[in-house]
Amino acid sequence: MSRSSKKGPFVDPILVKKIEKGMGLKESPIKTWSRRCRLP
Numbered sequence: 001m002s003r004s005s006k007k008g009p010f011v012d013p014i015l016v017k018k019i020e021k022g023m024g025l026k027e028s029p030i031k032t033w034s035r036r037c038r039l040p
Helices: 013-022
Strands: none
């Protein structure tokens, strides 16, 4: 079941930190097991 369009996508705060930390680096894609969030 998908999330309500009124609420918008859920982004896990821990995953956001990983993304911000790795933005300047030329590394492989970020791996996550979080199924409840959507990447922006």
